[in-house]
Amino acid sequence: MNGATALINTLADCGVEFCIANPGTSEMHLVQALDAVPRVKSVLALFEGVCTGAADGIGRMTGKPAATLLHLGPGMANGIANLHNARRANSPMINIVGNHPNFHVGHDAPLTSDIDTLACNFSCWIKSECTADSLAQDGADAYTATLRQSTGSTGQIATLIMGADAAWGECDGPAIPNALPQRSKVNESAVESVASVIEKNGSTTAILLEHHGSEQASMIAASKITTKYGCRMYNGTFPARVDGGPGRVKIDRLPYFPEHVFATLDGVNNLILVGGSIPVSFFAYKGQPAQLIPEGCKVTRLSYVEEDAIDAMERLADRLGASNEAVTTFEKQEIDKPSGELNTKIIVQSIAATLPEDVVICTDSGGGVAAYPLCQSTSQNTWLSLTGGAIGQGGPCSVGAALACPGQRVLAMLGDGGAAYTIQALWTQARENQDVTTVIFANNSYNILDVEYGRLGVTEVGEIAASLFDIGNPSIDWVALARGFGVPGGKADTGEELCALLEKSYTTPGPFIIQANGEIKR
Numbered sequence: 125m126n127g128a129t130a131l132i133n134t135l136a137d138c139g140v141e142f143c144i145a146n147p148g149t150s151e152m153h154l155v156q157a158l159d160a161v162p163r164v165k166s167v168l169a170l171f172e173g174v175c176t177g178a179a180d181g182i183g184r185m186t187g188k189p190a191a192t193l194l195h196l197g198p199g200m201a202n203g204i205a206n207l208h209n210a211r212r213a214n215s216p217m218i219n220i221v222g223n224h225p226n227f228h229v230g231h232d233a234p235l236t237s238d239i240d241t242l243a244c245n246f247s248c249w250i251k252s253e254c255t256a257d258s259l260a261q262d263g264a265d266a267y268t269a270t271l272r273q274s275t276g277s278t279g280q281i282a283t284l285i286m287g288a289d290a291a292w293g294e295c296d297g298p299a300i301p302n303a304l305p306q307r308s309k310v311n312e313s314a315v316e317s318v319a320s321v322i323e324k325n326g327s328t329t330a331i332l333l334e335h336h337g338s339e340q341a342s343m344i345a346a347s348k349i350t351t352k353y354g355c356r357m358y359n360g361t362f363p364a365r366v367d368g369g370p371g372r373v374k375i376d377r378l379p380y381f382p383e384h385v386f387a388t389l390d391g392v393n394n395l396i397l398v399g400g401s402i403p404v405s406f407f408a409y410k411g412q413p414a415q416l417i418p419e420g421c422k423v424t425r426l427s428y429v430e431e432d433a434i435d436a437m438e439r440l441a442d443r444l445g446a447s448n449e450a451v452t453t454f455e456k457q458e459i460d461k462p463s464g465e466l467n468t469k470i471i472v473q474s475i476a477a478t479l480p481e482d483v484v485i486c487t488d489s490g491g492g493v494a495a496y497p498l499c500q501s502t503s504q505n506t507w508l509s510l511t512g513g514a515i516g517q518g519g520p521c522s523v524g525a526a527l528a529c530p531g532q533r534v535l536a537m538l539g540d541g542g543a544a545y546t547i548q549a550l551w552t553q554a555r556e557n558q559d560v561t562t563v564i565f566a567n568n569s570y571n572i573l574d575v576e577y578g579r580l581g582v583t584e585v586g587e588i589a590a591s592l593f594d595i596g597n598p599s600i601d602w603v604a605l606a607r608g609f610g611v612p613g614g615k616a617d618t619g620e621e622l623c624a625l626l627e628k629s630y631t632t633p634g635p636f637i638i639q640a641n642g643e644i645k646r
Contacts, residue, residue: 148195181524197237211279256293326353334400466642488518492537516545554610568596
């Protein structure tokens with residue numbers, strides 16, 4: 125057995141089910157290994173940013189890593205934007221990056237690059253000195269690293285840089301999977317400290333639940349505490365995954381712009397961190413603070429990102445005598461189908477009014493973010509947000525979600541600017557016959573840039589600036605583009621047309637795209 129086959133067998137034994145690939149010459153032995161080990165489903169993407177974004181979606185939906193197969197440093201570089209998003213989401217992922225054999229590296233062939241330095245930007249674990257004998261164990265160690273929660277924003281991405289000689293060399297066979305790492309428990313003193321704050325300052329206290337803290341079990345405990353003590357509770361602005369809808373914990377998100385966050389937290393004198401950090405402005409603004417908490421607000425931490433937030437919250441609820449309190453959940457309500465020309469409000473209402481049950485929603489647009497509150501009153505859903513701010517994540521993430529959950533409908537809500545970054549995702553959706561509905565918010569503009577320009581105090585946008593925000597010259601025919609990738613669809617200019625197309629997409633097997641034309645504002 126060669127190293128490549130031993131590696132793929134080992135990853136399959138560990139639990140890897142998918143390899144999202146865009147291979148090149150240096151990875152041919154690994155392609156041969158994937159052919160020999162069908163336990164790992166091989167999925168082709170036309171662009172490495174789709175590979176990494178799809179692996180992110182799989183990680184968020186399953187809690188297990190998928191593998192990507194990337195062609196040397198340039199191939200990995202093509203996927204870095206969505207690796208950045210995946211790192212911020214703490215998504216488990218294994219990147220297998222091909223490289224020249226050792227004897228060839230020193231000759232500075234055209235594709236030679238410093239892969240290690242590139243990988244440092246998003247990896248919690250890197251191995252580059254692989255041999256045929258070590259490759260299988262390296263794979264087992266990479267898998268373990270992706271499930272070991274790292275501190276701060278280090279993330280859970282392992283990068284295995286595989287020289288071609290390690291892939292083709294003979295070895296002794298697969299490695300035995302390692303024991304799975306477990307989250308550490310929060311110290312009892314942290315529980316006592318937070319309990320004291322809540323007992324003394326209940327109504328002026330807010331609980332911020334992020335990462336492991338945004339899972340339903342953790343939020344149930346938090347909701348019980350808020351029922352008894354009158355606290356507030358929030359998720360961060362862009363949670364990696366939140367399960368919502370009627371019957372699930374009712375919770376608001378912090379807004380995007382700093383002034384809106386300050387308004388939301390007005391009156392909060394004590395902030396409890398569960399799995400996350402003090403809210404920080406997405407961008408720096410002249411004369412405004414970076415940390416978005418009211419002046420004089422005291423911050424107390426219950427759990428760090430790598431700790432068991434569910435256990436900590438349940439212990440806190442028990443300590444506060446709140447374990448038997450009621451949980452506030454989203455309530456179901458009927459949303460009327462709207463009519464009239466499309467704008468953000470009409471599009472959001474159309475989506476909410478037609479939303480199918482148990483849908484996975486991937487957002488990569490301001491309009492998609494705006495749809496979140498109303499959709500929580502319609503049907504149960506799983507919401508995957510753009511965590512790192514690098515647009516072009518929503519389409520690839522929807523591919524991964526559909527691979528991980530083939531029985532669920534997936535809805536991708538994309539801005540036209542972000543969609544243009546990774547539109548190749550449609551081809552993989554068609555190839556895999558995935559039940560993905562993609563809605564393009566087509567306002568022919570990088571609208572958020574126009575908004576940010578206005579926040580500088582600019583009242584009149586000059587000709588050059590306007591041209592840099594305009595993607596309507598020429599305008600993109602998204603339906604024709606999708607048809608070229610094998611995905612059917614239609615265009616909507618009114619609420620009636622959009623609702624009809626959404627309902628058609630949900631009852632039609634396979635992928636479907638809808639171009640929603642209108643004045644769409646963040």
